[in-house]
Amino acid sequence: MRVFIIKANEAHTANDFSLKDLPGTSGRIDLICRALNSAFHLSHSFRKNVRVYVTLLGPPDPPKSLRFEGPELKPKILNPDELSTAKIIGKALERGKDIKRKSTEEIKVLPGIYVSNMSFEDVIRVVIKRFPLYILEEDGKDITEVEFPKNNVAFVLGDHIGLSSEDLSFLESVGMKVSIGPKAYLTSHVIAYVNIYLDRLGIP
Numbered sequence: 001m002r003v004f005i006i007k008a009n010e011a012h013t014a015n016d017f018s019l020k021d022l023p024g025t026s027g028r029i030d031l032i033c034r035a036l037n038s039a040f041h042l043s044h045s046f047r048k049n050v051r052v053y054v055t056l057l058g059p060p061d062p063p064k065s066l067r068f069e070g071p072e073l074k075p076k077i078l079n080p081d082e083l084s085t086a087k088i089i090g091k092a093l094e095r096g097k098d099i100k101r102k103s104t105e106e107i108k109v110l111p112g113i114y115v116s117n118m119s120f121e122d123v124i125r126v127v128i129k130r131f132p133l134y135i136l137e138e139d140g141k142d143i144t145e146v147e148f149p150k151n152n153v154a155f156v157l158g159d160h161i162g163l164s165s166e167d168l169s170f171l172e173s174v175g176m177k178v179s180i181g182p183k184a185y186l187t188s189h190v191i192a193y194v195n196i197y198l199d200r201l202g203i204p
């Protein structure tokens with residue numbers, strides 16, 4: 001299983017955005033949709049071995065965390081187009097409105113899609129119980145020099161704003177920084193690259 005954790009610094013935590021102007025009204029939920037596309041979609045096929053967590057930290061009610069669970073997801077629910085994925089995120093945020101403030105309970109929105117009030121740190125702490133954590137950062141160790149375990153790997157990455165120095169000091173106490181190359185790439189491109197790289201290594 002491959003896990004990707006995305007910190008969405010400004011992504012709205014209510015279904016208050018316009019599908020006609022997703023980048024301008026949602027705190028860049030368009031970026032999350034593209035990241036999900038790169039995480040799950042293959043040409044005419046779907047990656048069942050992937051789990052994605054997205055922690056949304058924008059207004060009005062942060063934090064909200066979404067979990068997309070490849071083995072349970074119905075490919076017909078998660079389509080490659082951004083707008084249908086944005087609608088699903090809106091639906092999940094609607095369902096998440098009623099979760100009690102301090103609760104870490106997850107609510108099932110659709111098969112394989114869950115919403116909770118977990119913070120970014122809560123998500124990381126859940127994941128590192130079972131998965132070694134790799135922090136995707138431009139100045140990390142070159143990915144070609146990293147010896148990955150044979151299965152179960154988790155990667156954390158930022159959005160257009162990136163991971164803060166506070167995030168990095170926490171993350172580096174529980175994981176290793178890894179770089180895919182010398183430039184700052186788009187979140188969705190980084191996920192696509194890592195997926196393809198793990199495919200080539202034969203890591204499920």
Ligand SMILES: C[S@@+](CC[C@H](N)C(=O)[O-])C[C@H]1O[C@@H](n2cnc3c(N)ncnc32)[C@H](O)[C@@H]1O
Nearest residue numbers: 136137138157158161162179180181183184185
């Ligand atoms: C668009 S970049 C963030 C840019 C942000 N302005 C910054 O300087 O951190 C999105 C995320 O992709 C990951 N990323 C970008 N380039 C990378 C690279 N060369 N190697 C590994 N991860 C990278 C990082 O996690 C980053 O937070």
